[in-house]
Amino acid sequence: MICASDALEEKGRGVRFSIDYHGHSAPAFVVRFEGAVHGYLNRCSHVPMELDWTEGEFFDSTRRDLLCSTHGAAYETTTGRCVWGPCRNTPLVKLNLAEREGAVYCEGLQDE
C-alpha cells in the first residue's frame, strides 16, 4: 500500500514513496488528477533528478501538468508524455496503480 485514497486531493500534493526499480530503491510518487490516481518514478527524463520543487509539489501553476523543478520540463499528468521542455520526446516511467477499499497500491512499472 502506498497511501490512503483520501491522502490524495484532486490536483493537490503528491505522495512520495520508494519502489524497487531494477534491483535498486528508487523514488516514486502518486497524484490525483481528474478523479484518478497517476504515478511515476520520481525521475526526470532529461537528467535523472527528482521532479518536485518542494516535497510533494509536482503540479505546475495551472495544476494541469507535472513539472520538473530543475529545468522546467512539463509532462502530461495522465500519461507522463513530455509536453514541453528538455525532456523532448522521452516520457516519465509510469506506474501501474490500483485503488481499492480506500487505499492506493502500486502493482509495478509499465516499462517492465
Ligand code: FES
Ligand atoms: S532535470 Fe528535469 S528538466 Fe532538466
